[in-house]
Amino acid sequence: MSSTAENFKAGFACFVGRPNAGKSTLTNALVGKKIVITSSKPQTTRHAVRGIVHRPDAQLILVxxxxxxxxxxxxxxxxxxxxxxxxxxxxxxxxxxxxSEKIGPGDRFLVGEAAKVAKTPKVAIATKADLVEPDRMVEHLAEIQALGESSGIEWAAIVPVSATSGYQVDVVADELVKLLPEGFPLYPDGDITDEPEEVLVGELIREAALEGVRDELPHSIAVTIDEMTLREGRPEDKPLLDIYANIFLERDSQKGIVIGHKGARLRDVGAAARQQIEALLGTPVYLDLHVKIAKNWQTDAKHLRKLGF
Known part of the structure; x- marks a missing residue:
C-alpha cells in the first residue's frame, strides 16, 4: 500500500436513500464481505456502519x-x-x-435534504439495474438528472449499478474515490469495518429474526449480546466461540411469532444466524438465543439507551 499522501486518497462516502434502496447490498458488494445486514423490511439499518474498501490508490470508507x-x-x-x-x-x-421504482415524494424529500449540505459533492446511483430493461434505465437516468436540477444539485456523476450481479460496482468505487481528498490510509490494511464484532453479530441475529416474520414485527426486534467468548479448554486448531444473545420484542403477543411452534422458528433463526456469523468471523460458533420482552422499547428513552440507541 502506498504510504505517501501525494498519490493516495482516503476519505468517507455516505450512501443515502429511502429505505430499501439497495444501500446495504451495495456496501457489502464494494467491501467484498457481508458487514451490513440486508432485509426486505424498511429501516433495517440502525447504525452508521463503516465498510472499508482497500485499493492500491485509495482507502474508501463507506458509511x-x-x-x-x-x-x-x-x-x-x-x-x-x-x-x-x-x-x-x-x-x-x-x-x-x-x-425498479419511480422517483417518488420520499426521494424528493431526501434529495432536498441532501441539497442543504451544500459543500459536499453528490453522486447519484441508479441501483437495482438488473431489474429493469435498458429503455427504462435511460428514462430513470433522465429523471435523476431532472431531480438534481430541480433541487439545485449538480451531480458529480450518475452511475447505474447492480450490487447483486456486480455490474458497475467498480465504477461506483472509481467515481467516489475521485472525490476523496488526498491523504494517508485511515485504517490498517485488512480491516473491513470499525464496528465491534459484538455489534456485527447482533445485527446478523436480527437479520435472521426479521426473515419471514409478519409485517408488524420488523421494528419491534432488537438484539443484545450478553457474552461472546472462546470456550476454554479447546485445542487451538478447534476453537469454539460461545455467544449468548437476547432477542427483545415489545409485546408478549409477539413472542409466539418469533419462537414458533415448539420452538421451530427460533431454531431456524439460530441456524441461519450461526451460518452468517461463522462466515464473518471464520470460527465455529455455539449460539444460545433467548427471547425477552421490553415493553414498547421504541418509545421509551430508558429502553432505547439499554438497547444501544
Missing part, C-alpha cells in the same frame, strides 16, 4: 446510514439525527435511487 424517513417514534427521530450528523461529516454523499 451506511439508516434510511431517512418521517419519524413516528423516538427511535425514528434518533435514526434521522444519525443520518444528518453523518452527512455533515463525509467527503461525498451518494444518493441511491432504485431503477
Amino acid at each position: 451506511d446510514t439508516p434510511g431517512l424517513h418521517k419519524p413516528r417514534t423516538l427511535l425514528g427521530e434518533r435514526l434521522n439525527d444519525v443520518v444528518k450528523t453523518t452527512w455533515a461529516e463525509v467527503d461525498v454523499i451518494a444518493v441511491c435511487l432504485p431503477a
Whole structure:
C-alpha cells in the first residue's frame, strides 16, 4: 500500500436513500464481505456502519446510514439525527435511487435534504439495474438528472449499478474515490469495518429474526449480546466461540411469532444466524438465543439507551 499522501486518497462516502434502496447490498458488494445486514423490511439499518474498501490508490470508507424517513417514534427521530450528523461529516454523499421504482415524494424529500449540505459533492446511483430493461434505465437516468436540477444539485456523476450481479460496482468505487481528498490510509490494511464484532453479530441475529416474520414485527426486534467468548479448554486448531444473545420484542403477543411452534422458528433463526456469523468471523460458533420482552422499547428513552440507541 502506498504510504505517501501525494498519490493516495482516503476519505468517507455516505450512501443515502429511502429505505430499501439497495444501500446495504451495495456496501457489502464494494467491501467484498457481508458487514451490513440486508432485509426486505424498511429501516433495517440502525447504525452508521463503516465498510472499508482497500485499493492500491485509495482507502474508501463507506458509511451506511439508516434510511431517512418521517419519524413516528423516538427511535425514528434518533435514526434521522444519525443520518444528518453523518452527512455533515463525509467527503461525498451518494444518493441511491432504485431503477425498479419511480422517483417518488420520499426521494424528493431526501434529495432536498441532501441539497442543504451544500459543500459536499453528490453522486447519484441508479441501483437495482438488473431489474429493469435498458429503455427504462435511460428514462430513470433522465429523471435523476431532472431531480438534481430541480433541487439545485449538480451531480458529480450518475452511475447505474447492480450490487447483486456486480455490474458497475467498480465504477461506483472509481467515481467516489475521485472525490476523496488526498491523504494517508485511515485504517490498517485488512480491516473491513470499525464496528465491534459484538455489534456485527447482533445485527446478523436480527437479520435472521426479521426473515419471514409478519409485517408488524420488523421494528419491534432488537438484539443484545450478553457474552461472546472462546470456550476454554479447546485445542487451538478447534476453537469454539460461545455467544449468548437476547432477542427483545415489545409485546408478549409477539413472542409466539418469533419462537414458533415448539420452538421451530427460533431454531431456524439460530441456524441461519450461526451460518452468517461463522462466515464473518471464520470460527465455529455455539449460539444460545433467548427471547425477552421490553415493553414498547421504541418509545421509551430508558429502553432505547439499554438497547444501544
